Amino acid sequence: xxxxxxxxxxxxxxxxxxxxxxxxxxxxxxxxxxxxxxxxxxxxxxxxxxxxxxxxxxxxxxxxxxxxxxxxxxxxxxxxxxxxxxxxxxxxxxxxxxxxxxxxxxxxxxxxxxxxxxxxxxxxxxxxxxxxxxxxxxxxxxxxxxxxxxxxxxxxxxxxxxxxxxxxxxxxxxxxxxxxxxxxxxxxxxxxxxxxxxxxxxxxxxxxxxxxxxxxxxxxxxxxxxxxxxxxxxxxxxxxxxxxxxxxxxxxxxxxxxxxxxxxxxxxxxxxxxxxxxxxxxxxxxxx
Numbered sequence: 001x002x003x004x005x006x007x008x009x010x011x012x013x014x015x016x017x018x019x020x021x022x023x024x025x026x027x028x029x030x031x032x033x034x035x036x037x038x039x040x041x042x043x044x045x046x047x048x049x050x051x052x053x054x055x056x057x058x059x060x061x062x063x064x065x066x067x068x069x070x071x072x073x074x075x076x077x078x079x080x081x082x083x084x085x086x087x088x089x090x091x092x093x094x095x096x097x098x099x100x101x102x103x104x105x106x107x108x109x110x111x112x113x114x115x116x117x118x119x120x121x122x123x124x125x126x127x128x129x130x131x132x133x134x135x136x137x138x139x140x141x142x143x144x145x146x147x148x149x150x151x152x153x154x155x156x157x158x159x160x161x162x163x164x165x166x167x168x169x170x171x172x173x174x175x176x177x178x179x180x181x182x183x184x185x186x187x188x189x190x191x192x193x194x195x196x197x198x199x200x201x202x203x204x205x206x207x208x209x210x211x212x213x214x215x216x217x218x219x220x221x222x223x224x225x226x227x228x229x230x231x232x233x234x235x236x237x238x239x240x241x242x243x244x245x246x247x248x249x250x251x252x253x254x255x256x257x258x259x260x261x262x263x264x265x266x267x268x269x270x271x272x273x274x275x276x277x278x279x280x281x282x283x284x285x286x287x288x
Contacts, residue, residue: 007064011063011064012060012064012065013090015056015060017093017097018054018056018057018060019053019054019057020097021053021093021097022053022057024097024100024101025047025049025053026050028105032266033105034047035266035267035269036107036268038211039209039210039269040267042209107187107264109232110188110189110190112214112216113203113216114189114191116214116215116216118203118218119215119216119217120201120219120220121171142165142276142277143165143169144173145277146162146166146169146276146277147169147176149277151177155182155183156170156177156183157183157287158182158184158185159279159280159283160185160204160265161273162273162279162280162283163206164206164217164270165273166276167217167252169276170219174241174243175243177241177252178242179241180240180241181238181257182239182254183237183238184202184219184236184237184254185235185237185265186204186218186234186235187203187204187231187232187233187234187235187264187268188201188229188230188234189231199220199221200220201218201219202219203218204217204268204269205268205270206270206271207270208271211269214269219252219253219254220244220246220254221239221253221256222242222244222253222254223255223259234262234263235260236259236260236262237254237258237259238254238257238258239257240254240257241254
């Protein structure tokens with residue numbers, strides 16, 4: 001049986017944890033850092049979370065100060081019976097909070113990419129077609145339509161809004177795009193193993209929901225001039241597309257004509273587009 005004082009302490013502490021989460025989310029909102037953790041579609045909902053969290057904290061505080069000695073919800077969830085149990089349970093919530101407040105808010109970089117594994121091939125599971133930009137696969141029809149748009153460009157821009165779709169299209173029809181010029185920006189990624197033989201990759205993280213599911217995508221870069229830029233430097237690369245064999249697979253590569261250091265964009269991650277062709281048309285119209 002729990003004492004009245006023990007129950008009050010537990011629920012006051014839970015109220016404090018909920019309030020701390022509300023304060024942390026508000027901190028991210030004020031510092032425009034939510035986009036480092038969730039997609040834009042979820043941002044609007046996460047912004048509202050401090051309100052219900054604060055109301056829940058207020059409810060727990062009122063119950064602890066003015067309620068009875070029984071468990072609040074009556075749902076069978078028992079309070080920790082020992083200090084060690086309480087520390088372990090609340091530590092699960094407090095540790096990410098402490099890390100959130102202590103660590104700087106910044107985009108994922110090479111360390112996370114190395115841990116997750118950089119993706120340089122996008123269409124290995126899709127059957128190849130011999131005719132240029134023709135496909136019998138309904139799933140790949142959008143890739144073929146986008147390929148025709150890209151091929152007509154003197155310099156193919158890899159827009160962040162359709163980053164994964166563009167790289168996927170170029171990779172699927174890599175032999176058709178061989179020799180075409182492309183321009184892409186992202187962070188510099190270089191493997192620590194040395195297997196890239198002096199090459200590096202220009203990369204972005206594709207986020208579906210939040211950074212927990214982030215996937216590093218990139219394209220190999222080969223440059224005649226040795227670049228001493230450190231990893232995670234944001235760069236813009238322009239050059240001709242080539243097909244090389246990397247780790248036993250045919251992989252698209254940019255033979256760079258220029259590598260320019262740029263500032264990190266305000267939205268460093270990329271997201272999927274429901275209609276890449278329509279998005280391309282809008283981006284091209286805006287660029288004119």
